[in-house]
Amino acid sequence: MRKNRKFQWSRKHLIGLSDLSRKEIEFILDTAQGFEKFSRRSIKKAPTLRGKVVVNMFFEDSTRTRNSFTLAASRLSADVIEFSKKASAVSKGETLIDTARNLEAMGVDIVVIRHGAGGAPKLLSRSINACVVNAGDGFHEHPTQALLDVYTIRRQRGSLDGLKIGIVGDIAHSRVARSDIYAMTKLGAKVTLIGPPTLLPGGVENLPVRVSYNLDEVIEDLDVINMLRIQFERMGGNPFPSVREYSHYFGLTADRMKRAKPDITVMHPGPINRGLEIESEVADGPNSVILKQVANGLAVRMAVLFLVNQAATQQGKDK
Amino acid sequence: MVKQISKKTLIKNGRLIDPKNKIDQVTDLLVDDFKVAKIGSHLTDSAVHIIDAAGKIVAPGLIDIHVHFREPGDDEEETIASGSAAAVAGGYTSVVCMPNTHPPVDEATAVEYVHRMGRQARKTFVYVMGAITKDRAGQELAEMGLMAEAGAVGFTDDGCGLQDAAMMLLAMKYASMFDLVISQHCEDHSLAKNGVMNAGYKATVLGLPGVDPLAEEMMLWRDIQLVRKTKARYHAQHISTAGSVKIIREAKQQGLPVTCEATPHHLLLTEEAVADYDTNFKVNPPLRTQKDVESLRHAVADGVIDALATDHAPHLQSEKELEFLSAPCGMVGIECALPLYRKALIDTGVCDWSAMLAMLTWRPAEIIKVQKGSLAVGDRADIVVIDPDAQWSIDASQFYSKSRNCPYQGWQAKGKVLYTLVAGEVRFEAKG
Amino acid sequence: MKTLLNTEQLNKAIRKIVEQIKSDIPSNTDIAVIGIRSRGEILAQRLKNALGSHFSGRLLSGTLDITLYRDDLNEPKETQPTVRSTEIDFDITDKLILLVDDVLHTGRSVRAAMDALTDFGRPRLMRLAVLVDRGCHEYPICADYVGMKTEVDRSQSVFVHFAETDTEDGVTIE
Numbered sequence: 009m010r011k012n013r014k015f016q017w018s019r020k021h022l023i024g025l026s027d028l029s030r031k032e033i034e035f036i037l038d039t040a041q042g043f044e045k046f047s048r049r050s051i052k053k054a055p056t057l058r059g060k061v062v063v064n065m066f067f068e069d070s071t072r073t074r075n076s077f078t079l080a081a082s083r084l085s086a087d088v089i090e091f092s093k094k095a096s097a098v099s100k101g102e103t104l105i106d107t108a109r110n111l112e113a114m115g116v117d118i119v120v121i122r123h124g125a126g127g128a129p130k131l132l133s134r135s136i137n138a139c140v141v142n143a144g145d146g147f148h149e150h151p152t153q154a155l156l157d158v159y160t161i162r163r164q165r166g167s168l169d170g171l172k173i174g175i176v177g178d179i180a181h182s183r184v185a186r187s188d189i190y191a192m193t194k195l196g197a198k199v200t201l202i203g204p205p206t207l208l209p210g211g212v213e214n215l216p217v218r219v220s221y222n223l224d225e226v227i228e229d230l231d232v233i234n235m236l237r238i239q240f241e242r243m244g245g246n247p248f249p250s251v252r253e254y255s256h257y258f259g260l261t262a263d264r265m266k267r268a269k270p271d272i273t274v275m276h277p278g279p280i281n282r283g284l285e286i287e288s289e290v291a292d293g294p295n296s297v298i299l300k301q302v303a304n305g306l307a308v309r310m311a312v313l314f315l316v317n318q319a320a321t322q323q324g325k326d327k
Numbered sequence: 328m329v330k331q332i333s334k335k336t337l338i339k340n341g342r343l344i345d346p347k348n349k350i351d352q353v354t355d356l357l358v359d360d361f362k363v364a365k366i367g368s369h370l371t372d373s374a375v376h377i378i379d380a381a382g383k384i385v386a387p388g389l390i391d392i393h394v395h396f397r398e399p400g401d402d403e404e405e406t407i408a409s410g411s412a413a414a415v416a417g418g419y420t421s422v423v424c425m426p427n428t429h430p431p432v433d434e435a436t437a438v439e440y441v442h443r444m445g446r447q448a449r450k451t452f453v454y455v456m457g458a459i460t461k462d463r464a465g466q467e468l469a470e471m472g473l474m475a476e477a478g479a480v481g482f483t484d485d486g487c488g489l490q491d492a493a494m495m496l497l498a499m500k501y502a503s504m505f506d507l508v509i510s511q512h513c514e515d516h517s518l519a520k521n522g523v524m525n526a527g528y529k530a531t532v533l534g535l536p537g538v539d540p541l542a543e544e545m546m547l548w549r550d551i552q553l554v555r556k557t558k559a560r561y562h563a564q565h566i567s568t569a570g571s572v573k574i575i576r577e578a579k580q581q582g583l584p585v586t587c588e589a590t591p592h593h594l595l596l597t598e599e600a601v602a603d604y605d606t607n608f609k610v611n612p613p614l615r616t617q618k619d620v621e622s623l624r625h626a627v628a629d630g631v632i633d634a635l636a637t638d639h640a641p642h643l644q645s646e647k648e649l650e651f652l653s654a655p656c657g658m659v660g661i662e663c664a665l666p667l668y669r670k671a672l673i674d675t676g677v678c679d680w681s682a683m684l685a686m687l688t689w690r691p692a693e694i695i696k697v698q699k700g701s702l703a704v705g706d707r708a709d710i711v712v713i714d715p716d717a718q719w720s721i722d723a724s725q726f727y728s729k730s731r732n733c734p735y736q737g738w739q740a741k742g743k744v745l746y747t748l749v750a751g752e753v754r755f756e757a758k759g
Numbered sequence: 760m761k762t763l764l765n766t767e768q769l770n771k772a773i774r775k776i777v778e779q780i781k782s783d784i785p786s787n788t789d790i791a792v793i794g795i796r797s798r799g800e801i802l803a804q805r806l807k808n809a810l811g812s813h814f815s816g817r818l819l820s821g822t823l824d825i826t827l828y829r830d831d832l833n834e835p836k837e838t839q840p841t842v843r844s845t846e847i848d849f850d851i852t853d854k855l856i857l858l859v860d861d862v863l864h865t866g867r868s869v870r871a872a873m874d875a876l877t878d879f880g881r882p883r884l885m886r887l888a889v890l891v892d893r894g895c896h897e898y899p900i901c902a903d904y905v906g907m908k909t910e911v912d913r914s915q916s917v918f919v920h921f922a923e924t925d926t927e928d929g930v931t932i933e
Contacts, residue, residue: 016839026532042824042842050850051878054827084827105648125650126534127604135648146652148534183534210537211528314827314842322835 020319021133021140022312024149025190033194037159040304040311046083047306057086057317060117065091065107066143067123072278072302073143073153077120080309089116104128105135112136117320118313121145126183139316147181152312153277154187156305158195160297161232163304164273169196172229176202176258177236177285178247180209184277185236189217200226203258206247223258227268234275235260235286251284260286265295273297334360334751337372341380341712345387346685347701356385358708361751366704376753378746380712384680387688387702388420388709388747392510392695393485393564393588393636394661396422396453398444399437400429405641405729407441410661411450412727413639415755417662418744420709421452421692421699426463427486433458433469438477450754451747452709454695456481456510459498465489468501475505480695483510485564488546490516495550499559508586508694510562511550513571514612518542523652525598525613533601535651538613540568547571551578554585562694563587565638567612569622576631586633586694589623591664592734594671596620600734606647606654607734610640624677627686634691635668635683637661641730659728663721665713666740674741680715708751717743763891763917764907764930772906773802776888777809779904780857784814784886790855791819795872796843798861799823801921802890806859819854821847828871845875852880861919863889863905866898891930893917 015035025033046052062081066074074090081088091111102110108119118139121129126146133140144150161168173192179185179201192199199217201208212219220226227233238254248254255261260274274286274295282288291298336358343366344351355370356363396410407424414422424441426432432441438455445453457474461467463484471482482502488511489495495511502509519542524530526537547563551574554561563575566587578585592610597617600608608614626632640657647654660667668687672678689700699709719740723733747755764772784790792810794803800822807820824843826832832840858872869887876882888904893911911917911932920929 014838014841039842042826042844045844045846049878050852050880054878055874056827056832059833103645103649123650125652127651130604131648131650146534180531186532186534209531210526210539211531214528215531311842318832318839321833322839324835 017315018319018322020316020323021129022151022316023129023133023140023142025151025154025187025194026149028190028194030194033155033158033191036155036308036311036315037162039315040155040159040307043307043310044304046310047303053083053085055085056314057081057084060086060317061089061115062086062118062120062313063089063091063111063116065111065119065121067093067121067128068144070122070144073122076302076305077143077309080306080313081118084310084313086118086313104132108132108136112138118316139320141312141316144183147183147186149187150183151187152305152309153184154191155312156301156308157188157234157275157277158191159304159308160275160301161273162195163300164297165231167196168192171197171231172200173197173232173234174200174202174223174226174230175234175236176223176260178207178238179203179212179236180207180247181239182236188234189215193217200230202226204248204254224264224267227264230268230272232273232275233260233268234277237277237279238281238285255284259284260290262287262289265290265293271295275301278302335364335372335375336378336748336751336753337370337375338378338380338385338710338712339370341383341385343385343702344681344684345702346681347387347689348703351681356702356710358710358748358751361708363702363704363706363708366702378712382714383745384713384715385702386684386711386713387700388711388749389418389665389687390421390691390700391419391637391639391661391664392423392634392691393590394422394424394639395427395641395657396424397641398428399440403729404643407444407453408448408450409727409729410639410641411445411448411453413659413662414451415747415749416727416744417664418711418713418747419451419661420711420747420749421454421697423480423695424453424455425483425485426456426458427484431458431463432456432474432479433461433463435470435473435477438474438479442478451749454478454480454697456483456485458482459484459489459509460494463487465491465494468498471502471507472505475507479507480697481508481510481562483512483564485510485512487516488512488514492549492553496553496557499553499557499561503557503559506560506696508560508562508696510564511546512564513543513546513550513566514538515542515546518545523609523613524601525615527598527616529598529601533604535601540570540615540619543568543612544570544574547574551583551585554578554583558584560584561586565590565593565612565636566623567593567615567619569619572622572626572631576626579631587631588634588636588691589627589632590636590638591660591667591671592658594620594623594627595667596734601651604651605734606649606651607658607732607736609651609654609656610638610658611656624672624675627672628677632686634694635664635686636691637664639728641728642732644731647732657732659723659726659730659733660735662726662728663733663735663740665744666742667735669715669742670740708748710746710748711744712746714743714745716741719743761932762929763909763932766928769890769928769930772890773805773809776890776904776906777806780806780810780888781813783903784855786813787815788855789816789819790814790857791821791849791851792857792859793821793823793847793876794859795868796822796824797924798919798921799859801923802861802888803859806857806888819849821845821849823847823872823875825868825871825875828875830867830871847879850880851876851882853883855884855886856882857886857888859888861890862917863887863892863900863902864895864917866896866900869900870898890919891917
């Protein structure tokens with residue numbers, strides 16, 4: 009028999025990477041690879057999700073992620089509804105669940121949600137039948153960002169096994185860092201978190217990572233460095249005295265790059281605060297894969313939309 | 328001729344546990360009018376309502392010194408009537424309502440209002456604590472004296488802690504004039520910030536802002552120093568951390584007039600319960616770790632915990648359906664508290680029925696200075712009859728409470744309230 | 760399981776296809792051999808190798824993954840479809856495309872492949888080569904070059920094995 013039992017993707021929601029297996033993560037990446045060259049075709053569209061409705065529910069401002077999801081859904085021929093609402097307005101009037109149920113009544117198949125409250129996508133997935141894809145919730149997870157990060161590293165380096173990866177910056181308030189830690193360590197990389205103690209999360213000792221307060225000390229060892237965006241809007245309480253002092257210790261400057269391995273891969277989830285966490289010369293330099301990350305994001309999101317819809321199709325049979 | 332209904336009730340062959348009077352024996356108990364008339368073997372009396380309590384526990388009615396019945400203001404969540412009905416179903420004959428209503432109970436007429444609604448409900452005795460400060464704003468003292476005259480049994484700004492140390496010092500000094508307890512919700516806002524669960528690894532993984540145990544412990548420690556100075560009677564509400572237990576234990580060893588309470592949820596649940604963002608597990612102070620649970624149980628065993636209190640906090644389903652970050656704190660549980668305490672304390676070997684009932688009867692009564700919680704001849708007949716081993720399934724949809732935010736839904740409970748008598752009258756009788 | 764073609768017969772069938780192509784397409788034509796994943800891909804490679812000496816024009820090759828164009832994506836099925844990459848690194852517009860698959864059955868895969876290809880450009884001519892035409896066509900599609908034509912019952916499946924990915928060359932019916 010040739011039809012040996014192939015891997016089956018069975019999740020109709022993508023909430024986070026913490027409970028995904030290595031195999032599942034690799035399957036998403038493999039699927040994304042099938043979509044990578046899509047952007048180079050003359051007609052950048054396939055009928056895969058024709059007749060399906062994808063809602064982009066963004067309760068937080070976002071340009072990059074929203075556009076990426078919109079484009080991904082459009083390229084698969086889905087109809088896309090853009091929905092945005094400030095989280096504050098929602099808590100006064102219609103609740104998240106009400107809103108979602110209303111949308112579902114219109115026959116929505118996939119809800120892509122960005123929300124300021126950690127756990128909002130999970131709440132949604134419990135309350136509606138449509139597939140739920142997390143596009144970032146509070147400082148919980150941002151799975152598609154982490155997937156495109158590891159996808160980019162894999163394309164660049166072949167594999168993550170044994171790679172030394174540094175994540176620098178505000179880990180405490182970063183959903184990207186959390187999802188990155190899960191994805192990278194599951195794929196075999198050794199992750200070091202680098203930042204001031206005030207920007208490291210509680211219970212960090214229980215995460216499968218090492219911690220350093222000294223970028224200069226660890227940068228020599230790193231194969232990949234991911235510079236997180238300093239998100240002033242999320243911090244509060246001034247966890248460091250000034251931008252100048254932060255950059256002095258944790259900014260990726262051209263000078264600091266001299267200590268790094270010549271082939272170090274420089275990443276950033278964007279949008280960049282130029283001159284704060286990363287100098288322009290480095291962000292635009294030869295080691296930077298920042299724009300590749302954006303391009304790969306599209307392939308990863310197409311893969312995710314395709315897979316959750318497939319799982320929903322499959323589960324439809326079981327009902 | 329209309330037959331006069333007897334006000335006598337004879338409870339036969341029950342295991343009478345009266346911790347205050349150190350009684351634990353099988354006996355009969357006769358209630359006449361609103362008092363305990365006789366205790367002894369083979370009591371007989373004509374024209375009485377007889378309760379066969381063989382194999383059951385007969386104890387003083389339970390006292391809960393921390394409930395939220397939401398009236399005035401939020402009667403969609405709970406009313407004093409619905410809360411009282413829930414209370415007697417849980418075996419409680421006295422409850423103390425917290426003043427964080429809308430408007431708050433910060434003056435004598437509000438105290439009288441709560442009492443009046445309690446009397447009208449005619450279920451459990453309803454007491455109330457007054458606010459320490461006007462509008463619970465932490466700025467100016469409320470009229471403690473007038474509220475005390477109206478019958479307030481203590482003062483608290485519960486819902487939040489009194490942040491300003493100088494204000495707390497003032498309140499303690501002033502309250503000592505009436506010998507009423509200052510009851511504090513220990514939470515330092517500068518440390519707690521917008522936290523919604525216990526700080527640490529679990530909060531990090533869930534991406535939720537955490538409340539460090541220090542937020543509770545710092546305020547508790549501060550207050551103890553103020554007690555040292557003022558000698559005011561002080562009660563720490565719903566303590567949740569190992570550190571708090573240590574602070575209280577030391578204060579007691581130093582002879583300070585300090586008491587504290589523990590809730591069923593802090594004795595049973597940990598932060599692990601939050602894993603699925605179920606807002607029914609969102610509570611303030613938050614669920615902590617197994618180590619804290621163990622520490623609280625240990626504190627029960629060695630007497631550091633004075634009272635068991637539910638912090639019964641009803642909320643609308645629509646509010647609890649919000650995101651974890653936005654949903655209100657609190658859970659209901661007064662109707663299933665007894666089996667929960669049993670599970671946390673008796674089944675784990677922490678203490679026996681007598682010690683547990685002490686924390687549910689005379690010991691909380693002492694904190695609020697009411698003559699209740701014992702069953703000697705001549706005492707008011709507030710009585711609960713418990714089947715200690717009856718099994719039942721907790722189903723919030725069957726609650727008398729108006730709200731359904733119960734984290735114990737579907738749990739198998741052991742221990743059931745069969746009868747609750749308030750002032751000699753059967754106010755609750757279990758169905759079936 | 761029954762053997763439809765053994766190794767020798769399979770290779771003979773391939774040679775038959777090659778001969779048909781040679782006699783049909785002028786040797787100076789630019790031609791792009793595009794195999795449908797995954798067995799069509801191997802057959803395409805073999806055809807390309809065999810045709811190399813014959814054609815004097817440019818001989819390009821590519822691989823087509825038709826998953827995104829399948830008409831059964833919204834139906835639950837035994838095996839979940841897997842998306843793999845399409846490798847066509849040239850412009851197909853105005854070229855002669857030789858589309859290659861291992862088995863022609865319902866015609867649905869070919870339909871999907873034609874849709875997929877037209878999203879890459881507008882070929883001048885498209886021809887279809889299959890190793891086995893087993894009958895039971897559901898769409899009005901016929902192959903231009905066929906290694907073996909036979910009628911297999913609807914309830915049975917035809918499997919093509921290639922040494923490149925399986926143990927040896929051969930075609931079986933199950």
